[in-house]
Amino acid sequence: MAPDALDAQLSYAQEPFIIRGLAAQWPLVAAGKAGDAAVRDYLVERARARSFPVNIGEPGGGDRLFYNAAMGMNFRMAQGPLAEILDGIIANADKADAPVIYLSSIDMGGYFDGLREENRLPLGNRVPIESIWIGGRTRIAAHNDVPHNLAICAVGRRRFTIFPPEEFANLYLGPLENTPAGRPVSMVDFRAPDFAAHPRFRDALDRAQVADLEPGDAIFVPSLWWHHVEGRAPLNALVNYWWSDVPTHLGKPEDALFHAILALRDLPAGDKARWRALFDHYVFANGAEVTDHLPVDARGILAPLTPETAGQIRARLLRSLSR
Structure with a gap:
């Protein structure tokens, strides 16, 4: 070939x-x-x-x-x-x-x-x-x-x-x-x-x-x-x-799964339903309605991730998980 x-x-x-x-x-x-x-x-x-x-x-x-x-x-x-x-x-x-x-x-x-x-x-x-x-x-x-x-x-x-x-x-x-x-x-x-x-x-x-x-x-x-x-x-x-075809600065989805088990799985059913809607909005659907109402330079991590904004998320998670 x-x-x-x-x-x-x-x-x-x-x-x-x-x-x-x-x-x-x-x-x-x-x-x-x-x-x-x-x-x-x-x-x-x-x-x-x-x-x-x-x-x-x-x-x-x-x-x-x-x-x-x-x-x-x-x-x-x-x-x-x-x-x-x-x-x-x-x-x-x-x-x-x-x-x-x-x-x-x-x-x-x-x-x-x-x-x-x-x-x-x-x-x-x-x-x-x-x-x-x-x-x-x-x-x-x-x-x-x-x-x-x-x-x-x-x-x-x-x-x-x-x-x-x-x-x-x-x-x-x-x-x-x-x-x-x-x-x-x-x-x-x-x-x-x-x-x-x-x-x-x-x-x-x-x-x-x-x-x-x-x-x-x-x-x-x-x-x-x-x-x-x-x-x-x-x-x-x-x-x-x-x-992998995805940029190296993105996080690992399996890490998010473990974090979701820690933070979401054992919540009451009503709370889980509300968090599911938020995940659909910000992560899985991620439509134009998430950011269209915000100035381009104010969208932060809601905009497509860059190495810099990915680093900001990692730093926030490290601070949170180390408490």
């Missing part, structure tokens, strides 16, 4: 799409086709002399990185040299009682020399976060991300099961603050759904899209689309690019 064609497709896409063979010429993809040992050598040769963070599951705990029965995590965090971690993944491949070993969201520029330069995509003016995910057979519960995501299956096979943003209620999300990797996840076991406990999941499945990726294939997952991800080979490596 020509660089300008990919840039244009990413700029206008509103829904997920697949590009077969987008990264077929990558050296990492070629190493994967040569075998697991070739992947191991290719990555180790480029790894910096530092410890790599790794998730290690419970022996016999299956391939799902998730909660345990006490709603803690069924995996622990460790660190070690990349060569030893990859040797462990390869040695434990397809053993029934082997623990999951999974390197998640490893910054390619921070942990490798030359890896991202040798395996690149023409992403126009975007300045993405570039990460690599490496492991054996794994299942990552359905979750969403705020940035856009272009994910490349570089080694092994990946299956994405994707749902539109509005399906969140049908996915039976877990806690907001106690999460496996920073984002709330679906509590449904996709391999064995319990429809008695999660009946609305049937409705979610009616709108699901399933994408099976081979080495070199890419999938675009737009902001806030839910995705369940499976690594389906004894050794899998996925490279992904995250970026």
Whole structure:
């Protein structure tokens, strides 16, 4: 695909799409086709002399990185040299009682020399976060991300099961603050759904899209689309690019959600209704009637935000929350 064609497709896409063979010429993809040992050598040769963070599951705990029965995590965090971690993944491949070993969201520029330069995509003016995910057979519960995501299956096979943003209620999300990797996840076991406990999941499945990726294939997952991800080979490596189209001075919507839970959720019903109307007026509708009656130079934070007015809001919130 020509660089300008990919840039244009990413700029206008509103829904997920697949590009077969987008990264077929990558050296990492070629190493994967040569075998697991070739992947191991290719990555180790480029790894910096530092410890790599790794998730290690419970022996016999299956391939799902998730909660345990006490709603803690069924995996622990460790660190070690990349060569030893990859040797462990390869040695434990397809053993029934082997623990999951999974390197998640490893910054390619921070942990490798030359890896991202040798395996690149023409992403126009975007300045993405570039990460690599490496492991054996794994299942990552359905979750969403705020940035856009272009994910490349570089080694092994990946299956994405994707749902539109509005399906969140049908996915039976877990806690907001106690999460496996920073984002709330679906509590449904996709391999064995319990429809008695999660009946609305049937409705979610009616709108699901399933994408099976081979080495070199890419999938675009737009902001806030839910995705369940499976690594389906004894050794899998996925490279992904995250970026946002919104200005960097804007706040994070998830922070506003937490603040709203703190300040609004437990108010009396009448008060909540009045605050809902104010939020609709100032935030969600944000029509001309909000500011038309004010002089342009007196609109303050009601005008489109700038880095300066965004900073004023942050300072006000910091003062308020520190009391």
